Amino acid sequence: MKTVEMPKMGDTMEEGRILRWIKQEGDPVNKGESLAEVETDKVNIEIESFASGVLRKILVPEGASAPIGAGIALIGAPDEPLPDSLSGNGSVKASATKEMEKGTTASEGSEQTLREAKGDYRAKQTSVQSPTDAGSQGRIFISPIARRIAEEQELDYSRVEGTGPNGRIIKLDIEAALAQKQETLAPSTPARLPILEATEATEIPLTAMRRTIAKRLSQSMQTAPHFYVTSVIDTGKLADLRRQINEYAQKESDPVKVSFNDLIVKAVAIALVRMPQVNVSFAEDRLILKKQVHIGMAVALEQGLIVPVIRNADQRRVLAIARESQRLAELARAGKLRPEDFSGGTFTVSNLGMFDVDSFTAVINPPESAILAVGSITPTPVVVDGQVVVRDRMKVTLSSDHRAIDGATAARFLQEVKRLLEEPFGLLL
Numbered sequence: 556m557k558t559v560e561m562p563k564m565g566d567t568m569e570e571g572r573i574l575r576w577i578k579q580e581g582d583p584v585n586k587g588e589s590l591a592e593v594e595t596d597k598v599n600i601e602i603e604s605f606a607s608g609v610l611r612k613i614l615v616p617e618g619a620s621a622p623i624g625a626g627i628a629l630i631g632a633p634d635e636p637l638p639d640s641l642s643g644n645g646s647v648k649a650s651a652t653k654e655m656e657k658g659t660t661a662s663e664g665s666e667q668t669l670r671e672a673k674g675d676y677r678a679k680q681t682s683v684q685s686p687t688d689a690g691s692q693g694r695i696f697i698s699p700i701a702r703r704i705a706e707e708q709e710l711d712y713s714r715v716e717g718t719g720p721n722g723r724i725i726k727l728d729i730e731a732a733l734a735q736k737q738e739t740l741a742p743s744t745p746a747r748l749p750i751l752e753a754t755e756a757t758e759i760p761l762t763a764m765r766r767t768i769a770k771r772l773s774q775s776m777q778t779a780p781h782f783y784v785t786s787v788i789d790t791g792k793l794a795d796l797r798r799q800i801n802e803y804a805q806k807e808s809d810p811v812k813v814s815f816n817d818l819i820v821k822a823v824a825i826a827l828v829r830m831p832q833v834n835v836s837f838a839e840d841r842l843i844l845k846k847q848v849h850i851g852m853a854v855a856l857e858q859g860l861i862v863p864v865i866r867n868a869d870q871r872r873v874l875a876i877a878r879e880s881q882r883l884a885e886l887a888r889a890g891k892l893r894p895e896d897f898s899g900g901t902f903t904v905s906n907l908g909m910f911d912v913d914s915f916t917a918v919i920n921p922p923e924s925a926i927l928a929v930g931s932i933t934p935t936p937v938v939v940d941g942q943v944v945v946r947d948r949m950k951v952t953l954s955s956d957h958r959a960i961d962g963a964t965a966a967r968f969l970q971e972v973k974r975l976l977e978e979p980f981g982l983l984l
Contacts (some may be wrong), residue, residue, distance in 0.1 A: 556631040556638060557606045559590065561621045564602075564623045568595050572620040572763060573627065574702065577601065578610045584630055590626070596767035598704040598861070598892045599699040609633045609919040619705075658940045697724035699890045700857050704729045706920045707760070712734065726857065764859040779837070781957040783916050786969045787918045788976050790932050790947045792819060796979045804874055807855075816852065816906045817877040818953075819929060822975040824868035825906060826968055834901050837959040843922075851900035851920060852880060854887045861887050862920055864900040873982060881983075908932060914950035924959040927972070928952045 572594040578584055589601040590610070591878035612629040615621045629637065677756040697705075697712055701724050705712040708729075715732045717724035761769070793815065800813050827834045827848045828936045836843040848869040852860035863883035864878060900950050917928040930952065935948040951972070955965040975981055 556611065556629050556635055558626040559604065559628040559630060561623055562602055562624045562627050564595050564600055568623060570620050571595050572614050572701065573617050575617050576597060576613060580610055580613055582608050582610050583959045584608055590913050594763050596763045599890050600893065604630065606630050611635070612637060641890065649747055696722060698726065701729045708733055735800050747749050750798045753924065762858050768859050770922060775919050779919055779921065779953050779957060781919060782957050782962065783952050783954055784965050784969055785914065785950060785952040786973050788951060788973050789948045790949050793976050793979045794947065801875060811877045811881065813877040815932065816904065817873060817880055818979060818982060820850050820852065820865060820868055820876055820880065820904055821873055822972050823927060824850055824901060825975055825982070826971040827871045827902060830968050832964055833925055833960060835924050837924060837956055842959055845901040847901065849899050849901045851903035853903060853905040854884055856887060861892065861897055862900060862903055863887055863892060863897045888944055897926060904929065913951055916952050917954050919954050919956055924956040926954050928954065
């Protein structure tokens, strides 16, 4: 009998929550097949089986959480007896038991204990029964955020018609179904919404991603003394270069559209190679100088912010950066990022220019020591050779950890980024 453990899927992951079991007890399982969908602090991801056999026992039911390394299921031969006790090698670790005694659930010794734990969990939690458990309809294709909303509002999403790709149920479908349900209930009974009458506010439980964002960014602001330097960049030549690159790129066999952010990522990567003292992490009694240049790009999702990483950005050409950034952004919005897609960053670029934001300051993404906040490109009156002319300008602000980076170093780094963007031909060399 083999124990399936909760895998570690990211540097900051401490536990995972079972959103749904793709395989059910008694189902045959092949090595590499998806077993369950798990919510981590960054993404929802399907975990694969490391062995072939039959899924003999589910130890952690849907909706429950388990720490890394805790047993979540047992795989074995069809006629292989279940262990009398799940202690020792085939147990949910002690830490898992402690966590689940607090309100989730755990598996302990006998099957009877397991049944009691599952019953206790179902008594304490309010969630929709999975349509794939309730009948023989097969797999229901639904986005993670849509499923979460449906479960929180006790909506049977098996009856919702999806309007997403290939009939996938998306957030808008669930919201429309909830609105229709509320209208139906309105004449007779009030809709069941968690409204606090005293404050006229709605309680929204935090997702694992939102909890992690709150924890890590609070830690960043409390432990890393931030300081900020801002520069204004003339983007006239950058816009000309971008237009020429895109005209060329459309003639490629695999056409791609280069964004201003792609060019900024390339400029930052080159600047980090020239000034490696910015590509560092602070570690109490030492600085860790990173040999690779991995640029994170902040992507805003409905459930929070995630930072997929463009690896070895200094070694990639502009078109390769554009293709990789588009691929990562699409995976992020579809909830299909793998742990390796959002870990290991050494510097982050956060761009709010598309939201018509002139400038802002960003919080450093630990363990990195700096982050560049990019504002919108706006026509600005400036004085050139004694004459007032209108030029396209962009404000960028570098947030730095003063424990690792001095003010003069940050200023020189930003100067280098500005020089590369104002004379952008160097990005292609």
